[in-house]
Amino acid sequence: MIALQSLAAGDPLFAGGLDPTVVLILIIKTVAAFALLMVLVLFYIWFMRKVIADMQNRVGPARAGGRYGVLQTLADGVKLFFKEQSVPDGADPFVFRLAPYLSIIPAFVAFSIIPIGGEVSILGHTTYLQLADPAIGVLLLLATSGIGLYGVMLAGWSSGSKYPLLGSVRASAQLLSYEAAFGLAIVAVLLHSGTLSTRGIVDAQAWTSWDSFATSWYWTVAFVSFVIFLIAAIAETNHPPFDLVEAEQELVGGFVTEYTGIRFAMFFLAEFMNLITMSAIAVTLFLGGPSGPALGFLSATGTVNTWLMPMFWFFTKLLVLLFGTVWVRASLPRMRYDQLMDLGWKWLIEIAFLAVMVTAVVLVARNEAWNRFVVVPAAIGGAFCLLGILRLCIPRQSELIEEEV
Amino acid sequence: MSEVVIFFIMASIALCAALGVVLARNPVHSALLLVTVLISIAVLFIIQDAQLLAAVQVIVYAGAIVVLFLFVIMLLGVDEEESLAEPVTAQRPVAIVLGLVVLAEVLFLAGHQWATGAQQSRGSLQAGDGGNVERVARSLFTDFLWPFEVTAVLLVAAVIGSVVLARRSNKPTIDDEVETL
Numbered sequence: 001m002i003a004l005q006s007l008a009a010g011d012p013l014f015a016g017g018l019d020p021t022v023v024l025i026l027i028i029k030t031v032a033a034f035a036l037l038m039v040l041v042l043f044y045i046w047f048m049r050k051v052i053a054d055m056q057n058r059v060g061p062a063r064a065g066g067r068y069g070v071l072q073t074l075a076d077g078v079k080l081f082f083k084e085q086s087v088p089d090g091a092d093p094f095v096f097r098l099a100p101y102l103s104i105i106p107a108f109v110a111f112s113i114i115p116i117g118g119e120v121s122i123l124g125h126t127t128y129l130q131l132a133d134p135a136i137g138v139l140l141l142l143a144t145s146g147i148g149l150y151g152v153m154l155a156g157w158s159s160g161s162k163y164p165l166l167g168s169v170r171a172s173a174q175l176l177s178y179e180a181a182f183g184l185a186i187v188a189v190l191l192h193s194g195t196l197s198t199r200g201i202v203d204a205q206a207w208t209s210w211d212s213f214a215t216s217w218y219w220t221v222a223f224v225s226f227v228i229f230l231i232a233a234i235a236e237t238n239h240p241p242f243d244l245v246e247a248e249q250e251l252v253g254g255f256v257t258e259y260t261g262i263r264f265a266m267f268f269l270a271e272f273m274n275l276i277t278m279s280a281i282a283v284t285l286f287l288g289g290p291s292g293p294a295l296g297f298l299s300a301t302g303t304v305n306t307w308l309m310p311m312f313w314f315f316t317k318l319l320v321l322l323f324g325t326v327w328v329r330a331s332l333p334r335m336r337y338d339q340l341m342d343l344g345w346k347w348l349i350e351i352a353f354l355a356v357m358v359t360a361v362v363l364v365a366r367n368e369a370w371n372r373f374v375v376v377p378a379a380i381g382g383a384f385c386l387l388g389i390l391r392l393c394i395p396r397q398s399e400l401i402e403e404e405v
Numbered sequence: 406m407s408e409v410v411i412f413f414i415m416a417s418i419a420l421c422a423a424l425g426v427v428l429a430r431n432p433v434h435s436a437l438l439l440v441t442v443l444i445s446i447a448v449l450f451i452i453q454d455a456q457l458l459a460a461v462q463v464i465v466y467a468g469a470i471v472v473l474f475l476f477v478i479m480l481l482g483v484d485e486e487e488s489l490a491e492p493v494t495a496q497r498p499v500a501i502v503l504g505l506v507v508l509a510e511v512l513f514l515a516g517h518q519w520a521t522g523a524q525q526s527r528g529s530l531q532a533g534d535g536g537n538v539e540r541v542a543r544s545l546f547t548d549f550l551w552p553f554e555v556t557a558v559l560l561v562a563a564v565i566g567s568v569v570l571a572r573r574s575n576k577p578t579i580d581d582e583v584e585t586l
Binding site for chain 2: 092095134135136139140142143145146147149150153154156157158165168169172173176179196
């Protein structure tokens with residue numbers, strides 16, 4: 001039991017030991033989190049198709065589920081479910097069947113650490129409105145994104161065909177490259193919050209007054225990391241403009257070329273689950289998670305202010321970020337592979353590193369009560385100097401070509 | 406009680422998968438089984454309350470190192486029909502002898518504590534003053550700062566070394582001259 005309790009760490013649900021009600025609550029929470037993620041995916045795909053259709057002056061889905069086509073995704077899912085599944089001759093049958101699960105399970109596990117609400121009371125037990133609050137918190141996200149990579153890699157390899165293999169080699173190189181920038185962007189937030197637990201990070205950004213929007217949420221103090229996080233998160237989830245993994249013009253369908261039916265659907269489900277999880281993580285780390293103004297005229301301990309308002313703020317912020325991903329998808333063309341690698345290795349990692357160093361300097365200055373009007377400009381100036389030196393050291397594209405000739 | 410049950414389940418999974426790593430004919434299957442071993446050991450770390458170690462195990466070993474193994478296997482296209490003939494003939498008997506020595510050492514150390522120290526070293530990593538992560542960080546950046554920094558220098562040296570090795574030299578090689586001819 002030690003293990004379970006220390007994994008759940010702060011959650012007051014385990015304060016009184018493990019009795020059947022607690023187990024029941026855990027099961028309810030797990031099912032609810034899974035259902036929520038599924039519904040969010042269904043909603044997101046519909047939302048994405050509608051918004052892109054609007055941006056391109058089309059109607060978009062308009063048949064299934066009324067004139068707005070709300071049930072279009074469900075109809076597509078049912079269609080895929082009843083399609084024939086095939087395993088190619090050259091495939092490695094076991095790994096071919098395993099790969100979809102390897103990408104969908106980590107996608108769900110990562111979602112379990114997201115706080116979608118405050119502290120609530122279910123069946124007489126106080127608990128956090130999140131599935132798990134491990135002490136290692138954000139590290140779990142990095143671990144699951146590492147495991148999720150196997151799904152893509154093995155899908156491409158086990159198909160026993162050229163295009164999927166190329167797609168999965170691209171995917172693994174891309175994900176490994178952006179994982180560094182992604183992790184460094186998170187570090188800046190961890191320096192500010194001083195804890196890895198997502199609940200702790202959200203608590204550190206609690207809403208006290210209207211200033212909290214700019215003063216206690218981390219998107220202002222860690223703005224550079226916020227931007228890098230958003231770029232790296234889109235690259236990690238293989239979404240446009242970084243969707244080279246499934247570039248139709250070059251690779252047919254990328255790593256999913258040989259997949260049919262529900263297995264194909266599972267890859268797409270995992271991909272959209274990852275996108276939603278990443279947006280939710282961005283909300284948690286940088287936008288205060290469920291924190292936001294409560295309704296002052298209602299009691300602070302009533303159902304509305306403990307259950308509804310935190311969830312309302314969480315989903316509002318999530319919706320804003322998800323709209324941003326759709327917007328990017330509709331407006332930016334896909335990058336070239338060398339541009340992708342240049343952006344990741346030569347810009348994002350460097351800048352993320354410098355942002356972490358500046359953050360550390362600023363935090364030390366705050367603890368030691370140094371004059372911040374001297375320290376902050378000096379730290380930022382120093383970071384720009386370092387960046388300039390690093391840029392001078394990197395050979396320019398023209399020089400590289402000369403060298404090859 | 407549950408600790409013991411989890412230990413036996415995960416330990417048997419780890420052992421079976423470890424056998425599989427050695428016995429599997431296909432290198433990709435071996436790599437997958439290696440990931441299974443690493444993750445079951447991560448679970449063992451969790452029941453020992455070493456959560457940071459478990460996370461790092463999954464992130465670094467499963468998430469990066471074995472991915473690189475797979476990457477190389479895929480790029481080089483190692484097939485199942487790889488020749489099993491050994492270039493070094495004395496390898497097998499030497500490996501058996503060394504394996505037995507290691508097994509004897511492990512069995513010996515399991516019953517004696519003079520090499521690993523008494524069990525009290527485990528207590529200091531448990532919750533109390535800050536969690537597991539804070540405690541590891543504190544000992545890493547105070548008592549073990551020097552080894553930590555030395556390891557960092559070693560890793561940087563390795564990175565620079567591999568970049569230098571991988572970089573093509575500016576001098577034209579024989580191949581280039583043949584091409585220009």
